[in-house]
Amino acid sequence: MTHYFIDDQWNLIKGPLSVDEISKLANEYQDKYFPGQKLTVSIQVTSSAQFHGAGCYEPAAKRIWLAERVTEFENTLKIALLHEMIHANMHARGCDADPNHEHPPEFKAEVKRLMALGAYDDLL
Numbered sequence: 001m002t003h004y005f006i007d008d009q010w011n012l013i014k015g016p017l018s019v020d021e022i023s024k025l026a027n028e029y030q031d032k033y034f035p036g037q038k039l040t041v042s043i044q045v046t047s048s049a050q051f052h053g054a055g056c057y058e059p060a061a062k063r064i065w066l067a068e069r070v071t072e073f074e075n076t077l078k079i080a081l082l083h084e085m086i087h088a089n090m091h092a093r094g095c096d097a098d099p100n101h102e103h104p105p106e107f108k109a110e111v112k113r114l115m116a117l118g119a120y121d122d123l124l
């Protein structure tokens with residue numbers, strides 16, 4: 001569940017998203033932005049200092065890794081999740097050879113497609 005905090009200016013601050021909440025979000029994104037495509041991925045949050053960047057997709061394990069440090073920044077987390085979901089969906093379709101190091105034209109086309117669908121409207 002989501003935790004809320006009151007900061008010293010009396011603003012309501014939302015706590016970091018849990019893995020359950022992120023997984024729910026991923027399911028919503030899948031239905032909305034990748035309709036008709038079946039995707040089975042797990043979400044894992046890591047606090048490892050060796051983990052650089054915001055997110056990463058591990059094709060062999062069908063796992064999306066997200067850095068714990070981004071879970072408290074909801075928009076950053078959503079952008080990272082959408083990015084990794086594009087990798088995961090491309091991998092599921094068999095057209096992303098090196099999901100973590102390459103952003104081929106198909107990837108960039110997917111970002112544009114999601115942008116046109118409004119996926120980033122409230123995030124950027």
Ligand SMILES: [Zn+2]
Pocket residue numbers: 083087099100101102103
């Ligand atoms: Zn990438």
